[in-house]
Amino acid sequence: MSVTAPLGFRAAGVAAGIKSDGQRDVAVVINDGPQRAAAAVFTKNRVKAAPVLWSQQVVSGGRVRAAVLNSGGANACTGAPGFQDTHATAEHLAALLDDSAGEIVVCSTGLIGERLPMQQLLAGVDAAVAEAARDGGLNAADAIRTTDTVSKIAFRRGSGYTIGGMAKGAGMLAPSLATMLSVLTTDAVLTSEQCDALLRAATEVTFDRLDTDGCTSTNDTVLLMASGASGTTPDEEEFARLLTEVCQDLCRQLLADAEGATKTIAIEVVGAASTADAVEVGRAIARNALFKCAIYGEDPNWGRVLAAVGTTDAAFEPDQVNVAINGVWVCRGGAVGDDRAKVNLKPRDVTVTVDLSAGSAAATVWTTDLTVEYVHENSAYST
Amino acid sequence: MSVTAPLGFRAAGVAAGIKSDGQRDVAVVINDGPQRAAAAVFTKNRVKAAPVLWSQQVVSGGRVRAAVLNSGGANACTGAPGFQDTHATAEHLAALLDDSAGEIVVCSTGLIGERLPMQQLLAGVDAAVAEAARDGGLNAADAIRTTDTVSKIAFRRGSGYTIGGMAKGAGMLAPSLATMLSVLTTDAVLTSEQCDALLRAATEVTFDRLDTDGCTSTNDTVLLMASGASGTTPDEEEFARLLTEVCQDLCRQLLADAEGATKTIAIEVVGAASTADAVEVGRAIARNALFKCAIYGEDPNWGRVLAAVGTTDAAFEPDQVNVAINGVWVCRGGAVGDDRAKVNLKPRDVTVTVDLSAGSAAATVWTTDLTVEYVHENSAYST
Known part of the structure; x- marks a missing residue:
């Protein structure tokens, strides 16, 4: 069910050739509204990947139309050219959606210090948007895996609304934001301020308390998008509890799949x-x-x-x-x-x-x- | 040459049966003077083993007659009975030397959370004092090994004086005091205040900057004893340089023997x-x-x-x-x-x-x- 469990979201995951093994490596999660409130929390590492620097600016506006995520390369420590790559990716998806790049979140995961193959990536975004559908959540979760052996997805039903989510991460799970990437979605009616407060409260007791190897990633991002498509304004207490449960569920899956762990x-x-x-x-x-x-x-x-x-x-x-x-x-x-x-x-x-x-x-x-x-x-x- | 390189020191290392494999496990380093100035630095771990709690009190007086060290058990997390064991060990050595227990440093290393076999330990102290000699430094260094595969010893000659040392430690080498145990000796004429300042300066740039696995031991102790037997009051700058070299030499040996390390x-x-x-x-x-x-x-x-x-x-x-x-x-x-x-x-x-x-x-x-x-x-x- 993943990120497409709530109404108002389309998603897809495609193989764009960034990963050498031909596995899926580009995902999109698109919010078709009617609303697009959003919030995110990011790595506290001071060495931040280009997509984190970009997405921080996007999220500060409180509105997100879509997220594009790639595995196969972190686009971290890639300097100004790497930031331009992220910017170009956002512009490309925005053009396909006839929307603003300023409301496109970008996430990347993989090796640090290498440029992304932009030709493959942009073609992958084309394919992903073409495929994006109400049942695309599983493929999206599959496309963000790196050393993850399984996809991580979760959802909860509230009173008149749904919360969905996906995550990836198997190593470098540390302090301040243990997962590398996670996208959470809901069709509840929420303001961006509510999204921010609810997301921070939920991640503080879940992702923030996961520490598999003490190593903080340069790319950690947890994004929450609210479409409002259910028309339901949720009871905040119930929503907070369910969002925390979704995060906790994803954390359990990350732990169960942590690199080389037996306990x-x-x-x-x-x-x-x-x-x-x-x-x-x-x-x-x-x-x-x-x-x-x-x-x-x-x-x-x-x-x-x-x-x-x-x-x-x-x-x-x-x-x-x-x-x-x-x-x-x-x-x-x-x-x-x-x-x-x-x-x-x-x-x-x-x-x-x-x-x-x-x-x-x-x-x-x-x-x-x-x-x-x-x-x-x-x-x-x-x- | 180890701790008996300088004049005024006797040492020994004996097998007392604390280690199950019959290896040496009790060492003594005795300062026969004429002076007995001393200083020490200890682990910053707030969970301190009984011998650390004891020896901190001893060293605060600035005078140390002898040190007794055992491997085969850390005497850490052993409560009040463990502290009494340390006290009894110091009293026993003091009686043999016709001296004060308040000037006897005790060091232990090995497993945490187990009482020491006191009958074997005290008999070992008897045997060590009986054997203690000017050529006993190597056996003493051997007796403090735990998972160390080799003894660690070092010495430097100054202008009219000598500095010697031994150390043990192969894991749990971390922040604030990387070695578990080290005894440094010199026949230079020094006050306890000089010992303290010189030891802190030397360990700050050597033992304190060794960090093999981020784990801070409960037992870390570096002790410096000055016998004054050479009659030479050293140039402080030269002594500081040579003491740092001895510490650095021991650190290199600890690194070379760190548990499982290949680099x-x-x-x-x-x-x-x-x-x-x-x-x-x-x-x-x-x-x-x-x-x-x-x-x-x-x-x-x-x-x-x-x-x-x-x-x-x-x-x-x-x-x-x-x-x-x-x-x-x-x-x-x-x-x-x-x-x-x-x-x-x-x-x-x-x-x-x-x-x-x-x-x-x-x-x-x-x-x-x-x-x-x-x-x-x-x-x-x-x-």
Whole structure:
């Protein structure tokens, strides 16, 4: 169902020859209205790809007619010529839609530091617009894959409206925006200000708390487009909950497909003095290479959890920290707790609970294990 | 020559049965004076092992008679009983030396979260003191190894005095104090204040800039003891230079023996607005899993270097950053530079130079690649 689950959207995904293996590599998501409110959040990396620099300007206007996305090349670190390529892509799609380039979002993903093959890309945009249809959401989700082994799509039905979404991302999933690219759509009636507030609230507790390898991409973009085609003005509370669920659903799929991962790890930090403390502690554990190796080895090594907690500025006393791994409190009061032999780390899903005994705030950060396969995949990716 | 290169020191390393494989696991380094000025720097991890908590108190007095070190157990996250074990160890050595426990430094390394076998440890201290001799430095260096495949020792001759040292550490080499344990000795005449200032200056540009896996140990300790036995009051400038060289020498050995590493990587950051900026950028690259995998794969993937630089707060403009890998400027002005095919990544030593074009400050951070062997070693360490 993907991005075309809501009314008012057409989409397509085509093979334009940017990827050498002949797979789909260009997608469009077109909002036929009647409204075109939109918002987006972007990578916090200061080295931003050309399409991010372009799309930030577009989204600041609060209106988006369509998004064009390509895999097979990130168009990052490509200088002024790379920015011109993005601009030309937006102009090309705008001309096909008889609309303004200033309302066209562009997203790219793939290798950094290489120019895009513009002839193939623009021909691909032609083909995608020709194919764009109400049932094109699956092909669009397929076309934005890089090392993703499966497409990631999700949707939720609200009271009189629908929210749909697609995402891609298998590595470089880090802080401030863990997915590389995601497009969310809805036929609810929303202003661009509502889109912005709702998107920020939803991504803050989902994409922003995914940290597979601590590496922040140059291209991360999460775009929300609202067509208003349902005619329904949603209850904000319900919409916020459902949008968060769609984002969370996509995050789960990203985790399940993360490069080389054999475990999906939820790090629940409870008893924190603040949410910020809880997130900081969760992220420190999520980025600790030794902890991630231990989980790969199915070793409930809580000492490495404590060593990671100790690198943070969060409020806690070392002798009051408790740690559970898959429900067994292997560390109590900063020292040995229950028998670690009771911990079953065979299942893919692992939950590490850290109780800081410093307050009542909590947050969950999601990560994966550090595996031999991750190293293999990322040492051979570009060569 | 190790820690017994300078006059006034005895040392030993014995097998006390703490390690299950019968290797040496207890070392002593004894300062027979006439002076006993000392200083130390410790891990910045807030979860500190019992011997660190103990030794911080000892060193604050500025006088150290001896150090006792064990491998086979870190005595970290062991609560009040673990601290009592450390205290008992210091008392035991003090009694053997007819001295004060308040001037005995204790260091431990090994697994976190397990109590030390005190009967074996105290018997080991007895044996080590009995064996301690002017030629015992090599055995002491051997006894502090954990996953280290070789002992790490170094020394330099100054004008009328000598500086010696040993270190251990093969993983968990991170920020603020990269080595787990190091003991430095000198027969120069120094006050404890001089020891402190000289040690901090030397470690700031050596141990502090080693970052193999971003993981900060709970036990890191670098101790400097001055016996005054040479009778020589050193030229401070010369002593500072030689002490830094000894630390640097030990760091090189730690890098060469880092767990599973196949490359030793120097990240030189130049053109920075400040030294702090240069260190921040160097550390961000040193901790970037994707960059480290790329170097393992002998892939000069400068895009990952830029993506890492972009996560920092350092002063720079993305379109003015230049990157060289082993001398080839593969990125100029934030975009493609010279042909990456010219980069030879076959040798173990790799140099990545990042020119931020933002000032005249510089710093070098050392790291290693992220390898299949690292994951293997660290997923199986305790199981």
